[in-house]
Amino acid sequence: MKRTTILAAASALAMVATGAVAQETLKIGALVTMSGAGASWGNGMKRAAELAAEDVNEAGGLEVGDTTYQVEIIAYDDSYKANEAVTAANRLVFEDEVKYIIGTVGSAPILAIQPITEENGVITMTLGFTAQALGADKQYTFRPNPTTAEVAQPQIDWIVRTQGVETVGALFPKDETGEAIAEDLSGAYEQAGATLVATEFFERDRVDFIPLLTRIIAQGVDAIELDGNSPVTAGQIVQQARDLGFEGVIIRTGGPATQEIVNVAGEAATEGMFVHSAFDPGVASAKAYEERYVETYDEPMNGFSPFFYDGTKMLFQAMQDAGTVEDTEAVATAYENISDYEGILGTMNWTGSERYGIAHQLDSPFYIARVTGGEEEIVARCTSTGCE
Amino acid sequence: MSFLIAQSLINGVILGTLYLLMAIGFTLAFGVMRIVNFAHGEFYMIGAFCALIGVTWLGLPYPVTLALTIVFAILMGAVVERLVFRPFRNDELSGMIASLGLAMILQHGALILFGPDPQAFPAMATGVFKWGALIVPKSRALALGIGIVILLIFYLFLMHTRHGRALRALVQDQEVAAVFGVRLEIMYPLGLGLGIALAAVAGGLMAPLFGVSPFIGATPLLKAFIVVILGGLGSIPGAALAAILLGLIESFTSSFVSASAADIVTFALVIGVLLVRPAGLLGRAEA
Amino acid sequence: MSSALTRTTSGPRAMALLWAVALVAVALIPWITGSTFHFHIAIMVCISAMATGGLAVTAWVGQLSLAHAAFAGIGAYTSVLLVTRLDLPVLLGLPAGALVAGGVAFVIGAPLLRLRGVYFVLITFALNELFRLVMLEIPEYSGGSSGIAGIPKISLFGATLSSYEAVYPFALVCLALVMGLLVLIRKGQLGRRFGAVEENLALAEASGIPTARTQNLAFTIGSAIAGFAGAFLAHYVGFISPETFGFQLSVSYVIMLVTGGRLALWGPLVGALFLTPLPEFLRGAVEYQHIIYGVILIAVLRFLPQGLAGLPAQLSRKEGRA
Numbered sequence: 001m002k003r004t005t006i007l008a009a010a011s012a013l014a015m016v017a018t019g020a021v022a023q024e025t026l027k028i029g030a031l032v033t034m035s036g037a038g039a040s041w042g043n044g045m046k047r048a049a050e051l052a053a054e055d056v057n058e059a060g061g062l063e064v065g066d067t068t069y070q071v072e073i074i075a076y077d078d079s080y081k082a083n084e085a086v087t088a089a090n091r092l093v094f095e096d097e098v099k100y101i102i103g104t105v106g107s108a109p110i111l112a113i114q115p116i117t118e119e120n121g122v123i124t125m126t127l128g129f130t131a132q133a134l135g136a137d138k139q140y141t142f143r144p145n146p147t148t149a150e151v152a153q154p155q156i157d158w159i160v161r162t163q164g165v166e167t168v169g170a171l172f173p174k175d176e177t178g179e180a181i182a183e184d185l186s187g188a189y190e191q192a193g194a195t196l197v198a199t200e201f202f203e204r205d206r207v208d209f210i211p212l213l214t215r216i217i218a219q220g221v222d223a224i225e226l227d228g229n230s231p232v233t234a235g236q237i238v239q240q241a242r243d244l245g246f247e248g249v250i251i252r253t254g255g256p257a258t259q260e261i262v263n264v265a266g267e268a269a270t271e272g273m274f275v276h277s278a279f280d281p282g283v284a285s286a287k288a289y290e291e292r293y294v295e296t297y298d299e300p301m302n303g304f305s306p307f308f309y310d311g312t313k314m315l316f317q318a319m320q321d322a323g324t325v326e327d328t329e330a331v332a333t334a335y336e337n338i339s340d341y342e343g344i345l346g347t348m349n350w351t352g353s354e355r356y357g358i359a360h361q362l363d364s365p366f367y368i369a370r371v372t373g374g375e376e377e378i379v380a381r382c383t384s385t386g387c388e
Numbered sequence: 389m390s391f392l393i394a395q396s397l398i399n400g401v402i403l404g405t406l407y408l409l410m411a412i413g414f415t416l417a418f419g420v421m422r423i424v425n426f427a428h429g430e431f432y433m434i435g436a437f438c439a440l441i442g443v444t445w446l447g448l449p450y451p452v453t454l455a456l457t458i459v460f461a462i463l464m465g466a467v468v469e470r471l472v473f474r475p476f477r478n479d480e481l482s483g484m485i486a487s488l489g490l491a492m493i494l495q496h497g498a499l500i501l502f503g504p505d506p507q508a509f510p511a512m513a514t515g516v517f518k519w520g521a522l523i524v525p526k527s528r529a530l531a532l533g534i535g536i537v538i539l540l541i542f543y544l545f546l547m548h549t550r551h552g553r554a555l556r557a558l559v560q561d562q563e564v565a566a567v568f569g570v571r572l573e574i575m576y577p578l579g580l581g582l583g584i585a586l587a588a589v590a591g592g593l594m595a596p597l598f599g600v601s602p603f604i605g606a607t608p609l610l611k612a613f614i615v616v617i618l619g620g621l622g623s624i625p626g627a628a629l630a631a632i633l634l635g636l637i638e639s640f641t642s643s644f645v646s647a648s649a650a651d652i653v654t655f656a657l658v659i660g661v662l663l664v665r666p667a668g669l670l671g672r673a674e675a
Numbered sequence: 676m677s678s679a680l681t682r683t684t685s686g687p688r689a690m691a692l693l694w695a696v697a698l699v700a701v702a703l704i705p706w707i708t709g710s711t712f713h714f715h716i717a718i719m720v721c722i723s724a725m726a727t728g729g730l731a732v733t734a735w736v737g738q739l740s741l742a743h744a745a746f747a748g749i750g751a752y753t754s755v756l757l758v759t760r761l762d763l764p765v766l767l768g769l770p771a772g773a774l775v776a777g778g779v780a781f782v783i784g785a786p787l788l789r790l791r792g793v794y795f796v797l798i799t800f801a802l803n804e805l806f807r808l809v810m811l812e813i814p815e816y817s818g819g820s821s822g823i824a825g826i827p828k829i830s831l832f833g834a835t836l837s838s839y840e841a842v843y844p845f846a847l848v849c850l851a852l853v854m855g856l857l858v859l860i861r862k863g864q865l866g867r868r869f870g871a872v873e874e875n876l877a878l879a880e881a882s883g884i885p886t887a888r889t890q891n892l893a894f895t896i897g898s899a900i901a902g903f904a905g906a907f908l909a910h911y912v913g914f915i916s917p918e919t920f921g922f923q924l925s926v927s928y929v930i931m932l933v934t935g936g937r938l939a940l941w942g943p944l945v946g947a948l949f950l951t952p953l954p955e956f957l958r959g960a961v962e963y964q965h966i967i968y969g970v971i972l973i974a975v976l977r978f979l980p981q982g983l984a985g986l987p988a989q990l991s992r993k994e995g996r997a
Contacts, residue, residue, distance in 0.1 A: 039504030082914045094711035111824040112914035176821035202647040207598035210399050211642035232506040243525035263508035424793045475977050480793050482976050489972030496965040655805040662798045
């Protein structure tokens with residue numbers, strides 16, 4: 001389990017120079033996956049928190065009430081496993097005494113740590129796609145990224161309408177995320193007037209999809225859906241489907257991962273693929289974040305990272321609004337009350353009271369992009385009501 | 389339907405040949421050194437990284453890269469034999485547990501060196517061969533072709549060279565082989581090295597198809613396990629038969645039933661075979 | 676002569692006393708530091724030590740099981756289903772978990788244990804995978820890949836052990852019971868039979884020991900303990916899924932056992948005590964944590980075949996020789 005400390009030297013100097021306000025350290029936990037299959041998501045989340053912390057530290061610290069806080073990120077790895085997440089959560093909550101946790105990546109880990117975090121009033125921000133992660137009885141859990149449930153319908157409506165898709169085949173990993181997404185998508189395609197005729201579930205570490213794709217393609221589907229698969233797996237599916245001579249539409253309704261998919265499958269195989277994108281390179285702040293990320297970490301940015309950057313920034317604002325970092329109940333309420341937040345990706349709001357019974361689900365603009373020459377090209381702009 | 393059957397047949401044979409490459413090294417290491425090597429999959433991973441470094445970093449041609457991978461893996465096998473396995477020559481169980489430790493060291497070593505993210509591997513061939521409705525991706529045909537060539541060379545080495553004969557003698561009977569002057573000091577590292585080299589070259593061949601990351605070793609290890617248990621620990625002809633069988637079973641159950649059914653069927657088969665014929669389909673009775 | 680005699684008689688007893696005092700001192704650490712997190716770690720040590728203790732019983736007859744996590748899983752699911760579906764108290768769920776896990780082991784033990792050495796390891800490895808895959812196929816009982824969350828906490832006669840400080844004494848009592856069982860087995864007639872079977876199967880058979888029944892008995896007891904530990908884990912952590920009880924968990928039990936000492940009575944306890952809190956001491960070197968595990972495992976196999984528990988004996992022997 002990794003512990004990273006970020007304290008900008010510049011801000012330390014600034015502190016010495018001014019020295020008037022009380023300086024304290026605000027510890028924020030990052031309980032994410034840093035090894036194994038989910039590591040690219042986990043790193044994206046942890047780094048988002050680090051960059052957000054760097055921002056406030058370089059500006060002299062986070063001012064809440066009369067105190068200025070230097071933000072420190074304490075990161076632990078859960079290896080995408082519920083048990084390890086519980087140990088790490090125990091350590092964060094009782095040993096490091098953090099009140100805020102960025103994480104977890106997976107659905108099982110968040111469900112496993114919620115008894116600890118909810119009981120101790122620790123605010124968590126999870127990526128986990130399971131519907132159970134949010135609920136009226138879980139007032140400290142937030143999800144700062146849209147899930148398939150939020151983005152599927154408008155996107156699928158648009159694709160079905162414009163691409164004349166009638167039958168769709170899809171492959172999902174056999175885990176909680178895959179099963180949740182399969183259900184959401186099947187309903188969404190039904191409602192859009194198409195059918196998900198072939199669904200296949202496979203073990204998460206599978207790499208050979210030729211037999212499954214043979215079966216799907218033999219059913220004469222118009223399109224293949226990739227949502228729910230990790231970036232690498234999605235790339236392998238694209239490559240192997242094209243290898244088998246599949247010429248129909250390939251769609252990824254959720255989960256930003258275009259860069260990784262192109263890396264794995266190559267430009268030729270991904271040409272013309274339709275992907276969900278939360279990221280409009282036309283928006284300067286989004287572009288700037290990506291460049292900063294790549295420059296700082298020398299790795300391509302994970303698509304979920306900007307959400308967690310915005311989510312962390314919103315959390316800082318909530319602390320300031322509440323005027324406290326100790327009283328997490330007040331901070332959670334202030335967090336909930338933030339509306340029309342201008343984040344790097346666009347305007348953010350909370351939604352979800354209908355679906356989850358609590359408005360802790362982020363609602364943000366998103367796009368449908370067509371992959372051309374390995375790059376995303378936005379073809380439609382969407383909100384939760386529809387795409388144009 | 390007949391298309392699906394024919395396509396499944398082709399897919400199955402391709403898969404089977406690739407599994408064989410993994411399994412044969414595994415079974416050789418067991419035959420020669422009596423070691424069930426849980427780190428075998430990690431050498432597949434290392435082979436894939438070697439290929440990646442050769443092709444994308446150094447810009448070497450693919451065949452040269454594969455040849456270098458084999459040489460590197462044989463050397464590595466000799467080192468590992470000396471450092472890890474030699475003390476456990478007469479202790480199968482300890483050797484196996486040590487290989488669990490070795491697997492952890494190798495996997496997390498690669499994680500530190502290369503990071504967790506999967507790396508892009510350029511396609512070595514694009515397009516498909518088509519016969520009517522039947523389709524074979526050229527990338528797979530290439531891997532299959534090279535794989536078969538390597539297996540043939542390995543077969544010739546085993547059958548027609550002095551060292552090859554010595555290895556076979558060792559697999560047959562350790563003590564008799566020693567009496568007849570087979571030098572264990574050379575043959576143990578060589579046997580393990582060759583086994584590891586086969587895993588590494590399998591990794592190099594699969595890298596363009598399945599990608600490269602520190603975690604890719606688990607699946608091929610599992611396949612090698614299944615093949616070797618079905619075929620009989622230490623039996624090379626058994627491994628050949630079982631690898632093709634496993635490829636076909638997987639291909640047909642995945643195409644006609646479902647992927648998870650394929651996994652359950654293979655594991656049930658493994659347990660069945662172990663219970664009825666612990667020595668495997670073609671192995672010698674010794675358990 | 677007389678001094679040698681006193682050393683052989685009073686020496687071990689003094690040593691044992693010293694060890695007991697050290698153990699009690701270690702067990703008291705969480706109360707001394709008062710850290711909730713230390714209570715958590717201490718509870719995890721107890722659970723791991725129990726599970727590894729079960730693995731040790733099977734190892735005493737010369738078999739190494741890689742299906743140990745599956746039996747922990749059987750126990751966990753049994754208890755969780757009984758408690759959540761039939762409203763059984765957790766205090767009954769835990770032994771029920773042990774009973775079912777032991778029962779399954781007893782039934783499949785007879786054919787399995789005809790295999791020996793690496794063949795037994797391989798079939799148990801396959802069994803563990805099969806358990807995971809089959810559990811994933813029956814989500815109505817296993818929760819599928821989403822698992823089961825919100826598992827009721829352990830309660831004693833109506834009083835829920837909601838805090839870690841309250842769970843820990845109960846965990847200690849359970850561990851003491853399991854270790855007590857291990858001592859009873861080891862020191863009794865059964866232990867001698869186990870030892871004979873482990874040492875030389877053919878000889879044991881020839882001298883009239885029913886080796887097949889003996890091995891099956893050890894496997895059944897060991898797996899029942901795993902079931903108990905698994906059930907405890909489920910109610911403590913509050914979340915289980917088929918993935919919880921995968922190959923990795925089996926391997927980690929094997930590592931603890933081997934590091935502690937495969938055949939040593941106190942091996943499982945020493946192994947769990949050493950390896951469970953180890954990540955705490957490796958905070959600065961997270962990346963190297965698993966590499967360090969691997970090196971420890973190989974080094975222990977190579978230089979301490981009796982494991983850490985055998986270290987004092989090994990040292991004193993060396994001293995004696997010098």
